[in-house]
Every structure is written in structure tokens, then in C-alpha cells.
Amino acid sequence: DLINDNPSRCADRKNACISLHETPNPFNADYDCDDIAFSGSLETDVIEYPIPASSDAGPVTFMKINLHNHDYPDVRRDGDGWWGPTEFFFQLKKFFYENRGRQSYSGTHRVSEVSRFHLCNDPYWLGFENGFDGKRVDKDMIYTYTNPTECLDRCRNEHRCADAFWLDLSGGYTCVIYYDTTPCTSYFIATWATPIHWKAYAPICDSNQQFMPSESAGYFCGLNGESVGDSNFGGTYENCTGQGGEWQEYNCTSAEAVLSTIDSFNASNFVDAWRPTCCEFPPTPAPTSPPTLAPTPAPTS
Numbered sequence: 001d002l003i004n005d006n007p008s009r010c011a012d013r014k015n016a017c018i019s020l021h022e023t024p025n026p027f028n029a030d031y032d033c034d035d036i037a038f039s040g041s042l043e044t045d046v047i048e049y050p051i052p053a054s055s056d057a058g059p060v061t062f063m064k065i066n067l068h069n070h071d072y073p074d075v076r077r078d079g080d081g082w083w084g085p086t087e088f089f090f091q092l093k094k095f096f097y098e099n100r101g102r103q104s105y106s107g108t109h110r111v112s113e114v115s116r117f118h119l120c121n122d123p124y125w126l127g128f129e130n131g132f133d134g135k136r137v138d139k140d141m142i143y144t145y146t147n148p149t150e151c152l153d154r155c156r157n158e159h160r161c162a163d164a165f166w167l168d169l170s171g172g173y174t175c176v177i178y179y180d181t182t183p184c185t186s187y188f189i190a191t192w193a194t195p196i197h198w199k200a201y202a203p204i205c206d207s208n209q210q211f212m213p214s215e216s217a218g219y220f221c222g223l224n225g226e227s228v229g230d231s232n233f234g235g236t237y238e239n240c241t242g243q244g245g246e247w248q249e250y251n252c253t254s255a256e257a258v259l260s261t262i263d264s265f266n267a268s269n270f271v272d273a274w275r276p277t278c279c280e281f282p283p284t285p286a287p288t289s290p291p292t293l294a295p296t297p298a299p300t301s
Contacts (some may be wrong), residue, residue, distance in 0.1 A: 002044050002088050004071035007033050043072075058099045085141065093140075101113035110260065111156050111164070115197045119165060125176050142175040143162045148196055151175035161200045167193040202267035204252065205279035217255035217274050221245040232273035252278035 010033035012144035049060035065072060073088035085093075119125045145151050148166040155164035155177060165176040167190075178184050181284035187197070205211045222230035228245060229235030238248045255274045259267055 002074055002075050002086075004075050031093070036142055061095060110201045110203060111152060111161070111198045112201065112260065113196060114199045115187070117189055117191045117195060118187040118197050119167070119190040119193065119195050120163065120176070120186070120197075121188045122186040123178070123182055123184070125165060125167075134171065140175075140177045142177065143173070145175045146173055150192040151177075151196075152198055155198055163200070164198045166196040168195075169193055202271050204256055204259060204271055204274050206275075208281065209275075209279040210254065210282050211256075212280060213251065213256075215252050215277055217250055217252045217278055219247055219249050222248055233269075 015034060043066045045064040045066060047062040047064060049062065051057045051059050056086075073086055075087040076085065103269045141150070142154065145154070151164055151166040154175060155161040158177065158179075160179045160181075161177055162180045163178040165178075165184075167174040167176065184197075219231040219235070219237070221235055221243075223240075223243065225244035228243070229240055237247045252274065255270075255278060259270055259274075262270060
């Protein structure tokens with residue numbers, strides 16, 4: 001149901017769509033507003049075209065409009081019809097998300113709770129700033145999740161998730177997902193929404209690799225309590241000691257701890273440097289030999 005409709009509005013539109021030169025009305029002649037309202041029919045037919053699982057193609061869905069008007073499609077996710085993404089747009093995003101293809105990310109990345117009672121201020125969590133100025137932010141507001149765990153899992157399974165916020169708006173639960181193109185950069189206290197804020201961190205290893213915590217990830221130059229150079233990014237022992245620093249080795253566990261402090265948008269350079277030494281593919285199991293079959297004795301007469 002993609003139109004915020006009722007029988008009266010439906011009848012007004014149908015009666016306005018007429019031809020002065022033809023009787024009976026050739027437009028919408030077979031469209032029954034009462035049937036739409038009381039029989040459970042929808043103004044949009046959804047026709048699925050299944051694709052064989054053995055093929056490389058994805059599924060095809062055809063959405064057929066039964067009664068076109070300027071309100072279509074105006075149903076919004078908040079239920080009141082004045083803010084939030086349209087249901088039609090949500091269904092499109094849901095379709096593409098569920099059919100992302102074989103090369104899409106299929107693992108999970110680390111997500112940690114960083115605060116409570118904070119909402120994002122920049123970009124503003126409602127999607128507008130300085131009033132309704134139309135500024136777009138790359139994020140989703142999801143209204144179908146009924147508990148914080150669903151919001152957390154959505155961020156874990158979406159490899160571009162940078163921040164996730166769970167809100168309880170007096171029973172109207174909302175999950176706000178910020179992607180790595182526009183991560184949240186500042187916050188404000190919002191105790192009225194009892195929000196939970198999670199931040200995503202890029203994993204060092206792919207989902208099909210094993211993490212090796214004790215392997216050496218490189219050397220860093222420690223100076224006055226800070227790292228001022230790294231062997232993975234051009235740092236050398238000579239340069240470090242020449243400026244009074246201490247050249248120190250660190251392992252993959254330490255690298256992972258550092259990665260947890262870097263937002264997912266800027267973490268790719270570190271992942272590229274540490275993955276070759278900190279990750280390995282598990283060994284392929286040796287093939288098992290088929291059982292030896294003893295010949296069956298020939299029957300005796």
C-alpha cells in the first residue's frame with residue numbers, strides 16, 4: 001500500500017477522471033474503491049519474476065500501478081505521512097540491499113558502543129540542518145526495528161556503516177545509520193530519546209581469513225608519548241633515532257587496538273598495510289580418498 005488513501009479520496013479521484021465524450025467512463029472503469037478499502041486489495045500489484053538459482057542473473061520485480069494520481073506514492077515510514085522516507089523508496093532500497101550480488105560484503109565488522117544519551121549533531125540526525133534547508137546526508141532512518149540489537153546487527157552487517165544510533169521516541173523506535181561517506185562528527189545530549197551510539201571499526205582481516213594476533217605488524221617511532229612514524233608508511237630506524245625517538249616493534253593485537261580508534265572511512269590505508277602480515281587464509285583440508293571397494297565374489301551355481 002503506497003498511497004495514504006481512503007474510500008472518499010479514492011472516489012473523488014475516480015470521479016474526476018472522466019471523458020466528456022464517452023459513456024460509460026473509459027478511465028478506471030474496472031477500479032473499485034470499495035474493493036480497495038474493504039477487500040484488502042492494494043493499489044499496487046507486485047509481480048515477481050523468479051530467476052533460476054543456477055543463473056548469474058538476479059530476481060526481477062515488476063510494480064504495476066492500478067490507479068495513478070499525483071499522491072502516488074506518498075506513504076512515508078513514520079506513519080503520519082509528513083516526514084521520513086517514502087515507503088516506495090524504502091521498498092526499492094530493501095530490494096537492492098537483499099540482492100547485492102555475489103561480490104558484496106558477506107561478513108561482519110567490529111562495532112562498539114561508545115556512548116549513551118548522545119545523538120548526532122553533524123550531520124543532524126533528522127537529516128536537515130539550519131532548518132529545512134534540504135541538505136542531504138548519506139544515512140538511513142529505519143523504523144521497523146523494535147529493539148537495539150536489530151540496529152546493532154544492521155551496522156555489523158553493513159560494511160559501510162560508520163555510526164549507528166538507536167532511539168526510543170516514546171515507543172516510536174528508530175535506528176539511524178550513518179555511512180562512511182558522512183560519519184557523525186559531533187554530538188549533543190538527548191536524554192529524552194534514551195539513545196545508544198555505536199561506532200564501527202574496519203576489520204584487519206577479511207571474513208574468510210584468520211587473524212594472527214602475535215605476528216609482527218611493524219615498527220613505530222615513539223616520541224614524547226606519541227607515534228611520529230611507522231615502518232609501514234616510510235618510517236625508518238635512522239629517522240626515528242635521529243630525532244630522539246625510540247624505534248619499537250608492535251604486534252597485530254596492538255595494530256587492531258589502534259585500528260579501533262580510527263573511523264572506517266580513513267582506516268583502509270592501515271588495513272592494507274597490516275592485512276598481509278596479520279591475516280592468513282586457513283589451510284585447505286586435504287582431499288579424502290574414496291573407500292576401496294572389494295570385488296564381489298561371483299555367485300556359485
